[in-house]
Amino acid sequence: MSEFDRKFITDAITRMLARREHSFSEICRKLAQKGIESEAFMPVLEAFREADIQSDERFAESRARALYMKGSGPRKIKLDLQQYGVDELAAEQALDEIEPDWFEKAKWVKDKKFGPFKETDFKLLMKQKQFLQYRGFYSEHIEYAVKGE
CATH class of the missing domain: 1.10.10 (Arc Repressor Mutant, subunit A)
Known part of the structure; x- marks a missing residue:
């Protein structure tokens, strides 16, 4: 992979995460839609994950809190998080973090x-x-x- 490709991929991921939290699978899907091969972006995305710049846990908590504030129940929130590729354990932890009634x-x-x-x-x-x-x-x-x- 050329230095230009790496910079392009890094910039794309940075722009996504600057706006809001994204799940790992959501970023993969968006990069694939841009026509970028997974072999090219996976090492860069893994580096973002290891540096804790991208976190499925933060995404899950942020998304769960937003849906809770809009009036969604636990079943709907869990299903929504699953659609974004968040595993069940992370979804449960996110629901516990927001301390819902x-x-x-x-x-x-x-x-x-x-x-x-x-x-x-x-x-x-x-x-x-x-x-x-x-x-x-x-x-x-x-x-x-x-x-x-």
Whole structure:
């Protein structure tokens, strides 16, 4: 690999990581989309990882925190992190790091969408539960959220 190629790859990775954290597999995918062979960028990317410039753990925590703040539940966050190539252990650690209160977050999401009152109509109650399930909350979080004040 020429010095020019190495500099081009280093600059590309640096530009990606300057904007936000990226997972290892996400960077690999983006570099491959640019037409760069994996044999060329893998040593450079490994050097970034060894220098702790690129970290899947930091990416997972950052992404998990952002999704949590938007109102996503644990199931949805884990699936999202898997799509970015983050392993299950790192995803679990990221969820532990942000110290979430899933019960209160589910209640907040439900109240924001449907209001703070307890629903008595069965059909509307099912609609609320389905919405919270879509947002990635588990059944115990959903039951807490819909039981109302």
